[in-house]
Amino acid sequence: MAEHRSMQRGALLDAARSLLSEGGTEALTFPALAERTGLARSSVYEYFRSRAAVVEELCEVDFPVWAAEVSAAMECEESAEGKVEAYVRRQLALVGDRRHRAVVAISASELDAGAREKIRAAHGGLIAMIVEALEELGHEQPRMAAMLLQGIVDAAVRRIELGVAEQPEAITEAAVTMALRGVRG
DSSP states (O other), X not given: OHHHHXXXXXXXXXXXXXXXXXXXXXXXXXXXXXXXXXXXXXXXXXXXXSHHHHHHHHHHHHHHHHHHHHHHHHHTOOXXXXXXXXXXXXXXXXXXXHHHHHXXXXXXXXXXXXXXXXXXXXXXXXXXXXXXXXXXXXXXXXXXXXXXHHXXXXXXXXXXXXXXXXXXXXXXXXXXXXXXXXXXX
């Protein structure tokens, strides 16, 4: 029974990822989740009390995976500048990955305080990774610099998500250039 419940919970999270990546948080509704999974709407409520609860669980499951991939890319680099570049490039490369599109949609959305807190904590982990590289580069305020650097990444993510003007590669190159010039100070 427990195994069946965990499979259904997994199916609901998967459906939530798809809905988020297709239409952002507005698309994530209980009727849509019920339809995607073939569950009754009342069954969806047995697993999650609200949309925010679905988002919170996705954060708990998906953000650590995103952060681990960024961290792994950074660890492959020797220099502090290489780490900064990997930090930017890896996050932007992950935008196209369906698993991570939900993370992107969640980051951009209006959520309740609990979900926002979980996202902040997860982003805090990302920021902490880059602070060290910025300290190595001799930044006097590495934490502030890290927040601004993440701002460049977030803006580039949104630009890629819009899918309008430039190719993702062009956006990535521009973001990397800005980040590196900025951190060299």
